[in-house]
Amino acid sequence: MGNPWAGEVTLVLDGTSFDLKLTLGALAELESALEGETVLELIERFEAGRFSTRDVLALIVAGLRGGGWQGRSADLLSVEIEGGVLAATKAAAQLLARAFAGGGD
Structure with missing residues (x-):
C-alpha cells in the first residue's frame, strides 16, 4: 500500500498493485x-468538479511514471482498474492533494 505521507496513492491495474506518486519529473x-495548461489550472478544475476523463488519465499516467512505471497512456486504454472509473478518479484527486498538501487525504 502506498505511503500517503510520501505522496503515494495505490491503484490496482489488471490485478497488479501500483504505487503512484507525482514527482517533480512526473509533474513536468x-x-x-x-x-x-498548468498544473494549477488542473487543480482548479478538480476543486470545482469540472475535470475531464482526459485529466484523470493524465494524472494516473503521471503518477505511474513517478512511481517508476515505463508505460505510455495508450497502455491503459484496455486495462482493468479495480474499482473502475470511480477508483481512478479518487486516485487522481488524491495524487493532487498529496503532492501539494503534504500527505494524508
Whole structure:
C-alpha cells in the first residue's frame, strides 16, 4: 500500500498493485501532456468538479511514471482498474492533494 505521507496513492491495474506518486519529473511530464495548461489550472478544475476523463488519465499516467512505471497512456486504454472509473478518479484527486498538501487525504 502506498505511503500517503510520501505522496503515494495505490491503484490496482489488471490485478497488479501500483504505487503512484507525482514527482517533480512526473509533474513536468503532466504539464507537457496538458498542452499549454498548468498544473494549477488542473487543480482548479478538480476543486470545482469540472475535470475531464482526459485529466484523470493524465494524472494516473503521471503518477505511474513517478512511481517508476515505463508505460505510455495508450497502455491503459484496455486495462482493468479495480474499482473502475470511480477508483481512478479518487486516485487522481488524491495524487493532487498529496503532492501539494503534504500527505494524508
